[in-house]
Amino acid sequence: EIVLTQSPGTLSLSPGERATLSCRASQSVSSSSLAWYQQKAGQAPRLVIYGASSRATGIPDRFSGSGSGTDFTLTISRLEPEDFAVYYCQQYGSSPFTFGPGSKVDIK
Amino acid sequence: EVQLVESGGGLVKPGGSLRLSCAASGFTFSDFSMNWVRQAPGKGLEWVSSVSSSNRFILYADSVRGRFTVSRDNAKNSLSLEMNSLRAEDTAVFFCARGVPAASGRYYFDFWGPGTLVTVSS
Numbered sequence: 001e002i003v004l005t006q007s008p009g010t011l012s013l014s015p016g017e018r019a020t021l022s023c024r025a026s027q028s029v030s031s032s033s034l035a036w037y038q039q040k041a042g043q044a045p046r047l048v049i050y051g052a053s054s055r056a057t058g059i060p061d062r063f064s065g066s067g068s069g070t071d072f073t074l075t076i077s078r079l080e081p082e083d084f085a086v087y088y089c090q091q092y093g094s095s096p097f098t099f100g101p102g103s104k105v106d107i108k
Numbered sequence: 109e110v111q112l113v114e115s116g117g118g119l120v121k122p123g124g125s126l127r128l129s130c131a132a133s134g135f136t137f138s139d140f141s142m143n144w145v146r147q148a149p150g151k152g153l154e155w156v157s158s159v160s161s162s163n164r165f166i167l168y169a170d171s172v173r174g175r176f177t178v179s180r181d182n183a184k185n186s187l188s189l190e191m192n193s194l195r196a197e198d199t200a201v202f203f204c205a206r207g208v209p210a211a212s213g214r215y216y217f218d219f220w221g222p223g224t225l226v227t228v229s230s
Contacts, residue, residue: 031212037153044203044220045145045153051210056218088153092214095167097143099153 002027002091004100012108019076021103023089028069033093036065036074039102040085048087049074079105110134110219112204117224124194124228130187130204130221138162138182141207141215144189146200147223154200157189158207158215172198194228201225 003026013019023034032052037045047056049065052072062077076083084107089100116128130142144156157178158167166178177190187204201223207215 031210031214033210033212033214033216035216037217039153044222045205045217046220047216047218050208050216050218051212090153090155090217092216093212095158096169097155097158099145099155101152 001096002029002094002098004089004091004098006087006089006100006103008103009101010104010106012106013079014108015079015081017079019074019079019083019105021074021087021105023067023072023074023100025070025072025091029072029091030093032068033091034065034067034072035090035092037088037090038083038085039088045088076105081107110206112206112219112221114202114204114221114224117202117226119227119229120194121230122195122228125190125192126194126226128189128191128202128224128226130189132185132187132204132206135206137180137185141209142180142187143205143207143215143217144178144187145203145205145217145220146198146226147203148197148200151200156202159187191226194226196228199226199228 005024034052036049039045053065086102111133143158175193203223205217205220208218
């Protein structure tokens with residue numbers, strides 16, 4: 001099983017600032033099969049990035065993903081009020097399709 | 109518009125059974141794999157099960173294998189999860205999610221339903 005570790009656990013930032021979230025895998029994620037999801041309280045997760053760096057439909061270009069192998073990053077270039085949420089990474093390259101524990105981006 | 113709506117959640121005693129359903133609309137259901145993901149109260153996401161578009165390939169998390177059974181009815185655009193021998197640790201919101209094939213042949217989850225809450229308690 002591939003274990004995903006996310007850091008930081010919580011990131012306190014102000015609107016307009018840059019957010020950088022990390023996801024590290026215990027072994028290489030095949031074919032860069034790494035996704036990022038955004039979840040707000042009481043809502044279902046929303047796909048943000050798939051294939052490590054491809055933005056999902058409707059996701060603004062301030063969101064970007066990078067990385068390969070075992071190290072991946074989600075960057076939000078300039079935080080908007082609606083971006084404050086919990087972000088999960090997930091590997092879907094091999095079963096079980098594990099999720100990271102999440103990184104919370106909250107308002108400073 | 110893609111829509112996924114889960115139903116069937118509720119309160120069940122330890123050792124009991126429950127059947128969840130997910131009704132799909134707004135897309136060709138038989139073209140996509142389908143998945144169940146759960147989230148215990150205040151916790152993170154946990155993948156539960158996946159079923160391929162044709163029902164040929166089915167996967168389970170170790171935590172539910174042998175107790176949960178996933179199935180789909182492509183004629184009715186419906187996904188189900190039969191849950192037996194339920195435990196307190198199965199208490200969670202259960203989401204169904206559509207699986208989209210990537211160029212790599214793997215599937216990422218692009219649309220999710222709002223979820224249904226399952227509470228296992230005496």
